[in-house]
Amino acid sequence: MSDTEEVNSKEPVAHPFRTLRELVEHVSGKALTELPQEDSGLAEPLPFPFLAIIGQREMKLALVLGLINPNIGGILLIGPRGTAKTTAVRSLLDLLPQVERSACYYGCLPEDIETGGMTAVCPDCAKKYAEGRPLTITDRVRLVELPLNAQLEDVVGGIDERAALLHERMKVRRGILAQADRNLLYIDEVNLLEDAIVDAILDAAAQGSYTVRRGPVSATYRARFLLIGSMNPEEGRLRPQILDRFGLRVLVKGLETQAERLEAYRRVQAYLTNPRSMVAQFSAEMQVASAEVAAARQRLRQVTLSDEVANPAIALVQKMGIDSLRAEITWFEAARAYAAADGRTDVTLEDLKTVAPMCLRLRRSPFMTEYINNQKGEETELAELLDELSQKTPARRARKKPRI
Numbered sequence: 001m002s003d004t005e006e007v008n009s010k011e012p013v014a015h016p017f018r019t020l021r022e023l024v025e026h027v028s029g030k031a032l033t034e035l036p037q038e039d040s041g042l043a044e045p046l047p048f049p050f051l052a053i054i055g056q057r058e059m060k061l062a063l064v065l066g067l068i069n070p071n072i073g074g075i076l077l078i079g080p081r082g083t084a085k086t087t088a089v090r091s092l093l094d095l096l097p098q099v100e101r102s103a104c105y106y107g108c109l110p111e112d113i114e115t116g117g118m119t120a121v122c123p124d125c126a127k128k129y130a131e132g133r134p135l136t137i138t139d140r141v142r143l144v145e146l147p148l149n150a151q152l153e154d155v156v157g158g159i160d161e162r163a164a165l166l167h168e169r170m171k172v173r174r175g176i177l178a179q180a181d182r183n184l185l186y187i188d189e190v191n192l193l194e195d196a197i198v199d200a201i202l203d204a205a206a207q208g209s210y211t212v213r214r215g216p217v218s219a220t221y222r223a224r225f226l227l228i229g230s231m232n233p234e235e236g237r238l239r240p241q242i243l244d245r246f247g248l249r250v251l252v253k254g255l256e257t258q259a260e261r262l263e264a265y266r267r268v269q270a271y272l273t274n275p276r277s278m279v280a281q282f283s284a285e286m287q288v289a290s291a292e293v294a295a296a297r298q299r300l301r302q303v304t305l306s307d308e309v310a311n312p313a314i315a316l317v318q319k320m321g322i323d324s325l326r327a328e329i330t331w332f333e334a335a336r337a338y339a340a341a342d343g344r345t346d347v348t349l350e351d352l353k354t355v356a357p358m359c360l361r362l363r364r365s366p367f368m369t370e371y372i373n374n375q376k377g378e379e380t381e382l383a384e385l386l387d388e389l390s391q392k393t394p395a396r397r398a399r400k401k402p403r404i
């Protein structure tokens with residue numbers, strides 16, 4: 001996201017834990033106190049507190065890193081049903097930072113004027129800009145969930161049938177992707193989604209915008225979002241090109257110890273019985289974590305990665321036989337976010353080691369390795385044949401030297 005984000009200026013409340021990283025790692029161990037029964041008539045559902053999720057350290061860390069640095073390029077949660085994947089994503093609601101977003105239906109931004117002049121925005125926004133009035137408002141990042149039965153038209157938008165009937169003119173309706181701009185887009189069971197929809201989402205995610213064309217009508221929308229997907233591998237594979245587009249890959253397993261499972265049950269039970277009181281028990285820590293996310297986003301711009309740390313990491317990626325450049329882009333961006341969450345502005349080898357598994361797993365492609373190796377044989381053969389050819393015609397050798 002751009003550099004127009006608002007910093008949460010609120011002072012964090014006093015807390016025994018020093019950094020966001022420590023919060024994520026330790027608060028889930030805290031014990032719940034006895035809750036009074038029942039409080040009915042809750043107007044809106046309260047999300048389960050993120051920090052109250054037992055265990056699942058890697059999943060929580062990945063989600064927080066995504067909030068701090070959307071450049072990690074998406075998060076994929078892989079695991080069986082009932083491992084709190086959807087709960088964890090929804091529980092991010094209380095941690096979401098503030099962003100600047102366009103106040104206009106057409107999505108005009110001041111940066112459009114800076115790059116494209118006054119004609120790059122709508123007349124209303126041009127007038128506002130000239131009068132020195134802001135084109136943006138400060139708003140919280142939202143969690144947009146893709147419905148399971150979504151059709152391509154819902155995702156990218158389409159012709160507004162009502163406008164077409166009423167006004168006899170064509171108008172393009174904004175789809176879910178346009179609503180997801182500067183937000184989180186969550187797709188549960190991403191491996192069950194139609195290929196055309198997945199492709200549309202991934203293209204928009206990669207370009208940060210997308211264009212809808214319906215006959216003579218077309219419209220381009222901004223779509224810069226952090227994609228979060230979850231999948232149960234028992235229910236179907238994910239195409240390799242889609243997997244490559246997810247920066248972080250988390251393997252979400254069931255809780256291992258009896259004590260953890262029992263405590264997880266107790267918390268869910270407390271939440272179902274008395275959500276308000278249960279959420280209140282974690283509100284102090286959640287406030288600190290929320291302020292820390294905002295501070296870490298701000299700090300991220302100063303976080304640097306030295307050549308001394310980067311070079312051995314690239315060597316490791318090469319040694320693993322990973323071709324996709326997205327491996328180190330994700331790895332370095334995740335490590336920068338991790339350093340920022342820890343209150344530092346320099347990435348260490350330790351930071352890289354901590355986030356490495358979620359960045360580098362499931363990156364190797366046995367097919368590509370075999371394909372490239374086979375291809376190497378062909379390239380060598382071709383070079384030899386071309387060499388023979390030039391030896392037979394020595395006079396032209398200098399000019400016809402093969403360039404492989």
Ligand SMILES: [Zn+2]
Nearest residue numbers: 104108122125
């Ligand atoms: Zn406008």
